[in-house]
Structure formats: C-alpha cells, structure tokens
Amino acid sequence: MDAKIQIGGIIRVRDLCLLGVMSAPDRPGIGAAIFDALGRARLNTQFIVQCIDLAGMTDVLFCVTEEDALLAREIVQPISIELKAKAVEEVHRVALLSVFGPDFKERPGIAGAVFRALAKHSINILAISTSISTVTCVIGDDEMDEAVVALHEVVILP
Numbered sequence: 001m002d003a004k005i006q007i008g009g010i011i012r013v014r015d016l017c018l019l020g021v022m023s024a025p026d027r028p029g030i031g032a033a034i035f036d037a038l039g040r041a042r043l044n045t046q047f048i049v050q051c052i053d054l055a056g057m058t059d060v061l062f063c064v065t066e067e068d069a070l071l072a073r074e075i076v077q078p079i080s081i082e083l084k085a086k087a088v089e090e091v092h093r094v095a096l097l098s099v100f101g102p103d104f105k106e107r108p109g110i111a112g113a114v115f116r117a118l119a120k121h122s123i124n125i126l127a128i129s130t131s132i133s134t135v136t137c138v139i140g141d142d143e144m145d146e147a148v149v150a151l152h153e154v155v156i157l158p
Contacts, residue, residue, distance in 0.1 A: 004154055004155055004156045005107070005109070005110055005113055005154060005155050005156065006101065006155070006156045006158075007099045007100065007101040007110070007155045007156070007157065008100050008101035008102060008133075008158065009099070009100055009101070009157060009158070010097070010098065010099055010100075010148060010151060010155075010157070011096070011097075011098040011099075011100065011134075011136075012095065012096070012097060012098075012144055012148070013046055013063075013095060013096040013098075014095045014141050014144060015065060015066050015067075015093075015095075015141065016046065016047075016063040016064065016065060016066060016094050016095060016096065016138075016141070017063065017064055017065070017066050017068075017069035017072070017090055017091070017092050017093075017094065018047075018061060018062070018063050018090065018091040018094045018126060018127065018138055019061070019062055019063075019064065019069070019072055019073060019076060019088065019089070019090045020059055020060065020061040020062075020087075020088065020089040020090070021034060021058075021059070021060045021076060021079070021080045021083065021085045021088055022059050022085055022086055022087045022088070022089055023053075023057040023058075023059065023085055023086035023087065024057065024058045024059075024060075024080070024083040024084060024085035024086075025056065025057060025058070025083075025084055026052050026056050026057060026058040030050070030058055030060060030083055031048075031050060031060065033079050033082070033083060034060055034062075034076060034079055035048070035062075037075050037076070037079055038064075038072060038075055038076070041071060041072075041075055043064055043068050043071065043072055043075070044064070044065075044068075045062045045063060045064055046062075046063045046064070046065075046096060047061075047062060047063040047096055047127070047129060047136060047138060048060070048061070048062045048129070049061050049062075049127055049128070049129045057086075061127050061138075063094065063096065063138065066092060066093070069090065069092065073088060073090060076088055091126060093140065093141040093142065094126060094138050094139065094140060094141055095138070095139055095140070095141040095143075095144045096136055096137070096138060097136070097137050097139055097144065097147050097148070097151075098134050098135065098136040098137075099114055099134070099135050099151065099155060100133050100134045100135075101133060102133065103133075104131075104132060104133050104134070104135070105132045105133075110135060111128075111130060111135050113154045113155070114135050114137070114151065114154070114155075115128075115137075116154070117150040117151055117153055117154045118137065118139070118147055118150055118151075120150060120153075121146055121147070121149070121150040123139055123140075123143045123146060123147050123150065124139070124140070124143075125137045125138065125139060126138040126139065126140075
C-alpha cells in the first residue's frame with residue numbers, strides 16, 4: 001500500500017449546479033462574455049474550467065448554487081448562441097470536493113492519489129481543476145460522504 005499523503009485539509013461545497021457552454025469555436029473573449037454577464041447579475045461562480053479540443057472547439061464549465069441555476073442558464077443561453085456554441089448543458093445536484101495543502105507543486109502524485117481513491121469507490125469525476133495548492137473535483141452531491149471516506153484512505157490531515 002502506498003504511503004498516505006499529508007494535506008492541509010478537505011473542502012466540501014454542496015448544493016451546486018454544473019453548467020457548460022459546449023463546443024463554441026475557440027476565440028478570445030469567450031470567458032469574458034460568460035463571466036462578465038454572470039457578474040453583472042451578481043452570480044458567483046465557485047468553479048471554472050475551460051478546455052479547447054483538437055478541433056478548436058471550447059467547452060467552458062462552471063458551478064453556481066442550485067438556487068442560482070435557472071438564472072445562470074437564462075443569462076448564458078443567449079450568450080451561447082452569440083458564441084455559436086452547440087449546447088448549454090447542466091448537471092444538477094453536484095458538489096465540489098477539494099484537497100489543499102502547501103507545496104503541492106513540489107509534491108508529485110497528489111492528483112493521481114485523489115483520483116485513484118475516488119475511482120476505487122466508483123465515484124465518477126465530472127470535472128477537475130487544479131492549482132499550485134489545490135485539487136478540486138466536481139462529483140455528484142449524493143456521493144460526497146463516500147468521497148470523503150475514500151480520501152481518508154490516501155491522505156493524512158493535520
């Protein structure tokens with residue numbers, strides 16, 4: 001068995017909706033168009049990830065509270081048409097599960113350990129975002145308790 005990894009903590013954010021502006025032709029300003037509009041409506045996004053596929057199409061995924069999901073979709077739908085996106089997708093009842101700690105950039109293997117632990121417990125990751133000090137996964141809200149159990153198998157908390 002691999003040694004457990006020391007982390008600073010686990011962050012859990014529940015009761016979210018994952019929205020995606022899918023397959024828009026990539027160009028500058030896509031993120032600005034989406035998030036300026038959401039900001040003007042005073043909607044906070046708690047997770048953002050953007051990817052460009054091999055065909056040059058952009059997917060932008062983000063989370064808002066379930067309470068704000070309908071308004072967020074109403075705001076993003078006309079923008080997606082302007083951006084020539086193929087669809088606006090949404091997944092309700094999701095959660096953010098993050099592990100954080102100092103010096104993650106100096107410690108390879110943390111992301112793999114987190115993903116492996118979740119996979120071992122048959123928890124599907126809907127989206128991933130990382131930073132120098134954090135690994136964040138979007139998972140089903142109903143899987144949060146099991147996901148925390150899974151993480152405790154591979155991490156040590158202070």
